[in-house]
Amino acid sequence: MFKPMAEVAASRTVDLYVDGRLIQANPDQTLALALMEAGVSPIRHTAVSGAPRAPLCLMGVCFDCLVQVDGRANVQACMVKVSAGMRVVLQHGARALEPQA
Numbered sequence: 001m002f003k004p005m006a007e008v009a010a011s012r013t014v015d016l017y018v019d020g021r022l023i024q025a026n027p028d029q030t031l032a033l034a035l036m037e038a039g040v041s042p043i044r045h046t047a048v049s050g051a052p053r054a055p056l057c058l059m060g061v062c063f064d065c066l067v068q069v070d071g072r073a074n075v076q077a078c079m080v081k082v083s084a085g086m087r088v089v090l091q092h093g094a095r096a097l098e099p100q101a
């Protein structure tokens with residue numbers, strides 16, 4: 001009648017790519033959580049000192065989870081949900097400005 005939440009979550013996964021590496025994640029979770037569950041760390045390096053960073057607040061405040069998603073730079077991984085075929089590139093160093101359309 002009822003299924004454990006872990007069993008339900010494990011039954012629904014999508015494929016996404018992080019720096020070309022395939023990982024699987026539940027489409028109901030945020031990208032930051034998917035990256036942490038896949039053992040991706042650090043997620044970025046700071047522009048000035050090159051210090052490693054990983055998601056901290058998980059609510060859009062600290063900006064320690066910035067990644068490139070499907071060609072769009074400086075996306076907060078904690079503020080977007082995982083989607084099938086998502087292509088994530090980890091950011092290292094200074095932020096890049098997006099090209100003008």
Ligand code: FES
Nearest residue numbers: 058060062063078
């Ligand atoms: S983890 Fe803090 S803004 Fe994403």
